[in-house]
Amino acid sequence: ATPTAVMVATGIGANHGVLVKGGDALERAQNVNYVVFDKTGTLTQGKAVVTTAKVFSGMDLGDFLTLVASAEASSEHPLAKAVLDYAFHFHFFGKLPSSKDGMQQRKEQILSQWLLEAEDFSVVPGKGVQCLINEKKVLIGNRALMSENGVSIPPEAESFLVDLEMNAKTGILVAYDSSFVGLMGIADPLKREAAVVVEGLKKMGIHPVMLTGDNWRTAQAVAKEVGIEDVRAEVMPAGKADVVRSLQKDGSIVAMVGDGINDSPALAAADVGMAIGGGTDIAIEAADYVLVRNNLEDVITAIDLSRKTFNRIR
Numbered sequence: 041a042t043p044t045a046v047m048v049a050t051g052i053g054a055n056h057g058v059l060v061k062g063g064d065a066l067e068r069a070q071n072v073n074y075v076v077f078d079k080t081g082t083l084t085q086g087k088a089v090v091t092t093a094k095v096f097s098g099m100d101l102g103d104f105l106t107l108v109a110s111a112e113a114s115s116e117h118p119l120a121k122a123v124l125d126y127a128f129h130f131h132f133f134g135k136l137p138s139s140k141d142g143m144q145q146r147k148e149q150i151l152s153q154w155l156l157e158a159e160d161f162s163v164v165p166g167k168g169v170q171c172l173i174n175e176k177k178v179l180i181g182n183r184a185l186m187s188e189n190g191v192s193i194p195p196e197a198e199s200f201l202v203d204l205e206m207n208a209k210t211g212i213l214v215a216y217d218s219s220f221v222g223l224m225g226i227a228d229p230l231k232r233e234a235a236v237v238v239e240g241l242k243k244m245g246i247h248p249v250m251l252t253g254d255n256w257r258t259a260q261a262v263a264k265e266v267g268i269e270d271v272r273a274e275v276m277p278a279g280k281a282d283v284v285r286s287l288q289k290d291g292s293i294v295a296m297v298g299d300g301i302n303d304s305p306a307l308a309a310a311d312v313g314m315a316i317g318g319g320t321d322i323a324i325e326a327a328d329y330v331l332v333r334n335n336l337e338d339v340i341t342a343i344d345l346s347r348k349t350f351n352r353i354r
């Protein structure tokens with residue numbers, strides 16, 4: 041393609057919200073063999089909502105929610121936001137002011153009065169969070185977080201959790217003072233266009249892959265819904281780029297689509313990194329493409345644009 045053709049294609053892309061950083065990236069996209077999708081916030085809407093909260097110890101449900109929200113208040117993970125919203129509604133439903141503008145501020149004000157003080161908060165990447173509340177250790181996260189801290193999950197809780205996961209929900213486990221207390225189930229629905237885009241890629245001869253830090257059972261359930269057979273689950277944040285590199289080993293051209301801070305090493309490792317929508321600044325920086333509309337159809341638009349520009353389709 042001539043420099044003019046590249047310039048024209050870049051302009052067409054921009055008009056559709058597909059921003060491409062340079063002619064090389066535009067050229068590479070035509071030959072993509074794999075499109076690797078991050079699950080949370082990329083295939084899914086990234087609007088996690090708590091659907092269940094269940095206590096398996098003697099703790100009162102309200103106290104349980106207070107404990108969880110107090111620990112998650114310092115986390116920026118989408119799961120943490122869902123938990124705080126749920127706890128807020130449990131305690132204060134009906135007390136919201138009518139003005140929508142004031143709502144968020146009012147919520148934070150009310151929450152801050154009611155939350156317990158959490159000390160020594162830290163994120164355990166790919167696993168959850170931990171802190172001290174009333175001088176006792178609080179752990180919130182997945183099975184790996186529990187097992188590496190010697191917390192055992194009672195059988196009835198385990199079967200409840202398996203049930204959630206088979207229904208595409210993520211389970212959040214909670215321990216207080218080294219004992220398992222209860223769990224929450226969180227749903228994050230697929231984007232409306234996700235299944236159609238996956239189908240479209242397959243028709244183009246491209247192999248879709250789902251990549252996630254979430255557990256195997258939830259990942260498989262979501263993958264089935266969206267039509268992806270190739271799933272890589274329980275991948276630690278640092279391992280996401282390794283998955284991309286392993287796909288590249290036989291010379292395959294790999295595109296990675298993601299939104300989070302977690303995903304930027306994988307976006308950078310991919311032949312074609314695509315940061316979706318309101319992705320984080322760091323993800324946008326690591327990517328070759330920015331899909332500003334936050335619509336997965338633009339993955340296909342980007343590949344089509346490259347194919348057309350470089351005359352693979354006449």
Ligand code: ADP
Nearest residue numbers: 080115117120166167168180181182252253254
């Ligand atoms: P993803 O690939 O979905 O972005 P992450 O690496 O962010 O995955 O998280 C992996 C898993 O760790 C989550 O599915 C969840 O089980 C657990 N986790 C992470 N952060 C939190 C948190 N703030 N609260 C509870 N659980 C968490």
Ligand code: MG
Nearest residue numbers: 080300301302
């Ligand atoms: Mg993430």
